[in-house]
Amino acid sequence: MTEQSREAGSSSVLIHLSSIMDWFKSHKQVQAGIIRAVEHEDDSGMEVIIAHPDVDDLNLAFTLTPEMIARYKPKPGDYVVLYDNDYLSISPKEAFESGYRSLQGTQNKISKSHIDRLVSSLRFEFARVGDTTVTGCWAFLxxxxxxxxxxxxxxxxxxxxxxxxxxxxxxxxxQDATNKLWELEGYLLKVTGTDSSVMPTSISKLPEPSPERDGFMVYKSKPTERTAYQIRESDMLHVVTDNKKRINIGGVDYEFVHHEPVGVGDFICFLSDDDIYHVRKEVMAERNYL
Known part of the structure; x- marks a missing residue:
């Protein structure tokens, strides 16, 4: 891939680094902690709460430096990763869990926090039984x-x-629903080795209370299809503005927005004539079948 220089009249050509790199598969072990919550962010960095892997009520407040969050600002569920050379980095949940598995083996208990999340997601319905003094309440996931x-x-x-x-x-x-959820989740753990929080079932897709904003729920995305073009080595990219470039695809010029360096193998996603944007290959692979 070549990229037109910003300087008028310049004929310099940039060769993308990936064209001279080989592929490698990781076999290393790392330590990682799940970010339970994001507390606040200022000039000194971002303070997050990291969950203990075994003790539900034991968490650690930790400050991520501005350098660590310059490229990506984490959210609850993402990971802080510690490598064997004491290098710390942030990894999005989907990227980390697709590349690493826990060495602790199968899950051996149901966490109270998981049951609490399920209880907080319940919907209730009420009814008076005829003309009696009995009022009934039903709980639904x-x-x-x-x-x-x-x-x-x-x-x-x-x-x-x-x-x-x-x-x-x-x-x-x-109280009845809480007891039932403990029973159901315990049976699921017994037969599958895990609870519903990581199972590919409808339960894992349920909205959960936002850990950052009271009253808000976090909703999971539905499957979707994307129209996209994968950038080739021979493509010419013309600089339009600091965060916009132009590319010719099939004889038609398209201007697209980008917030990161654009490389060979990355994608140009077409949502509408007014919404065309760049997606890194790694991100595209996490969200789509390539």
Whole structure:
């Protein structure tokens, strides 16, 4: 791939480094910690909370330097990776888990934090049983699976309050759902070696409470198709602005936005005439079948 220089009249050509590199497969072992939460960011860096692998309530506050987050700012679920030469880096969740597996073997317990996440995702429905003083509450996971029931009643019909009944019924429903979730997750762990948080099932796709913003939920992406062109060695890239280049594909000039260096093997994704953007090959491989 060649790239036109910004300097008018210049005929200099840049040869992309990847064209003279060989391929290597990693066999190294690393230590890594999951980022539980991002606390704050300032000129000194970004403070994150790293989860202990075995103790749910034991976390470590750690400050990532500005150099570590210059290229990529981590989010909860990503990893802080420590190499054997004491080099620290940040790895997105998908990239790390596709390249490394834990050496601790299969999971041997259900974490309370996982059950709490499932409980916080529950949807509740209430109903009064006919003209009685009984109020029922049902708990459903976001996919509609019922996991709990609770009810409340009073002796004197004159003192019946649907609102009060819902409150007490919900308390008992949550307890029933919590017990049921422990039972279901325990059985899943017994037969598969893991809980639903990492299983390729509908449960793993459920929205979860945002660890950063109260009231918000984190939603998983649905599968999608992308229209893209993979950059070749012979392609000419013309500089338009600091973060925009032009490329000719099939006899048509396209201007695309980029925020990182553009290299051979990377992709130009076409979303619309006004939304054409650069995606690194590694990122494209994480999100699509190549």
């Amino acid at each position: 976001p996919d509609g699976f019922k996991v709990g029931y609770g009810e409340s009643s009073c002796v004197d019909p004159e003192r019946f309050s649907f609102e009060t009944g819902c409150h007490h019924a919900k308390e008992r429903c949550i």
